[in-house]
Amino acid sequence: MVMSERVRLEKLSRDQCMQLLSSHPVPIGRIALADPRPLIFPVNYHVYEGSIVFRTDHGTKLDRAIRGEFVAFEVDEVVPNFHIGWSVLVRGQAKEVTDEEELKALKSLPLRSWAPGEKGHYVRVDPQTVAGRRIT
């Protein structure tokens, strides 16, 4: 494989990562959890007060598996023809939001799930580590 010498891998700061997550035109990410073997679920997400928030349906595998678990959350964006792009990985504990005030705030967010189902449960991941890289 011949690789252009102009390809560069740039590490992104936490601020840069959170900015990319917040401004993604298509807010879809992937949650990985160990159940105990790895699983990945695509989710529509929103960044709220520095945390990743997404919705689940009660009783689903994701919903059952995720409460209190340490998870990984990944978002990427690629520009196919130019072979460039970025990816961000957030890791932290996933918690169901049960506080009434907080739920009220979350329900007012533009956080829609494309998949059918009520998805009335809100889960938030408070980032313990945030890492990202960009290929330029």
Add this chain to the structure above:
Amino acid sequence: MVMSERVRLEKLSRDQCMQLLSSHPVPIGRIALADPRPLIFPVNYHVYEGSIVFRTDHGTKLDRAIRGEFVAFEVDEVVPNFHIGWSVLVRGQAKEVTDEEELKALKSLPLRSWAPGEKGHYVRVDPQTVAGRRIT
């Protein structure tokens, strides 16, 4: 949230899933592994004889973590304006390819990594389970 009643979630067969993986215009997927906590790495992939193949660099975290491990591999494609798309999840054991004949075959594949680095190690995931769904 008001959801159109025309939104439908369709389960995909294994054949449909493998067909989608094989024909993806942008062959980038995400590998999740438990280390023991979940991690996600984006990878350029290729479907070869029914297996997922990707490349790693010797000594990287992905390279060290992945040998013989059970992993999840996810690919999705979305059409943002229409809120439709599909996702496929493959699960199985990841093995480094060391057989000379097989390596020769893999090296002739159009499998490039966008990230810099030689990425001389080939890893294959033989699907144990394949599941997919499409939102239409």
